[in-house]
Amino acid sequence: MKHVPVQHPSNEELFAYRDGELAGDKRLLIEAHVVSCQSCRELVDGMSAIESDLKRRPDDVGDEYYARMTDSVLAKIDVKHGAKALATGAAGGAKAAEGARRPAEDVPRIERRRPDVDLDAEGERRRPIFPWFGVVGTGAAAAAVLVVVVMLAQRQGEWVRAPRPVATGGPEEEQAVVPGDSGFGERENAPPGLGTQPEAKEKAGLDDLAREAKNQAPLQSTAPLEKQDEALRQERAAGVSEGDAVAMKRAKNESQTFTEGEVGADKKMAAAKDASPAPVGEALSDARVQQAPSAAVGSADAAGAKVAGGPPTEPYAALLRAHGLPPVFDPARVDRDALLRAENDLRYFYMSGRAETDSARVRLYLAEAARAKADPADSAAVEAVIHHYWRAIRLSRQDPAVSAMAWRRLGEYKLETGRAP
């Protein structure tokens, strides 16, 4: 009797049969062969045993790791979700983000819905994510530039207009604004402040812009912008005490535009402190050295980062815990990889306006992240790092620990990069 060689199925077919990927006649055919062919059965069973061993590989991570991962991911999502909620602008970003975190039983579901979208409708699709931060940041920057342009134009007499006296009650201002004088002359003689822009005061819709601009002392100075930049450079080179002195002097000049009837002495100093961290002159000089992400952070500054102080807030602490980082950067306790992993989260946290009293701490971390990535031979990158340190220093006036660390790190970095201390 002639021996007929056995036709084995291909390995593709055998493994597909084992994986349950075959159907119909093909599956029945292979099954019949495997049942009767020992070598094919051994191959299939052997592969099953190997894959069973692979599946039983023990993890070197446990429940604690997964819990930390959950917190970290939710923090990322929450920050981004907060950003989207801010963009809708319906109830304020912080409130919207907070609402999104509350359990269903606390907040009626309908209140958290966007009014313009029926989420239950078939085929419902959420709108594509729009870069609202870019729009808001660009808008803020454009507003600042617009104010500068208007001021320059007025100073150069290109936009001559006789302003009406503004009834702020300030004696200096009343003396400065003389009806009938040319706009150019008034601008030269006028004290700092938007009191000489009555149009802005009259339009309620521009009040916020006026308030923001009122905090930007160098813009209201009559000194040329180039001189303001030079003053800032000198301040940066001078060190902490002189730098603070310059900033406070500038802030005090600003505070003199208020009258005693408007604000008390305490409010003057509070306004002075708020005014000094975010001068427009610096924003302009920043624009020359900032790279894109840092520029976006810079616009967040202008949008209302607060002077730091007090203990870390819980959202900030949770964010850092998720990355295993201490509340205040410490080179002895922070691993470079962990720092770089946390960078994006910190930047989102800052840009979403949630940093508030943690602003200095966040800026210090951003400085360190930028430093970790910066090529010392790249002067623009080095300048960006120094800018971050300066921001942290300016924001940390009420937080000595952050201030001291930022000064120390800035000094070390300047030495490292061959810049004057």
Place this chain on the structure above:
Amino acid sequence: MASERPDRSTLSDGELVRLIRGGEVDAFAELMRRTQRAAYRLARRITRRHEDADDVVQDAYVKAYKALDRFAADKPFGPWFLTIVSRTALTRIRDGARRAAESLDAPGYDGSAPLSERVADPTQDAAALEQRIRVERAMATLSDEHRAILALRVEGDLSYAQIAETLDVPVGTVMSRLARAREALLAALGEERAMEPPRS
């Protein structure tokens, strides 16, 4: 933090997704709880490093959250999410992320015992333990492509169609590529056995 979240373990994936779409971000934690171990193991198999796997899984969750509107809520979340994990992991290894061949004798990421000790399940006999170690060593010798497709099938438990979608190749290619990967694993195991000292 986790204890503050309401218990949603009885809800289906689809119900959770609807809650998330309605603004309940915390409901995402329950989806993560259901999938993160498989996701981590899949990413770890593909990338071979804890740090890379950690980044991959976290990135994948953020991507999944942003893409939830494209998820069909009547289907299970796990396989859909694992395709995102695998794509993210494959992109990472294709982009040349820093990684080293995983050593069975290297300590765990948190300083825990090395894998060669952790596989030592006292309930198993010595031969079974040796076999598991051999399988791990053989797996570590495979190419990225073979290891990845095996991981998708074994750790991810994905169907051929899902693997095909992940890798953007036809199902027939998945079938042949998976067979080549298994043959390579068997060959590596054969070499592993050949390198063992003869038993007395």
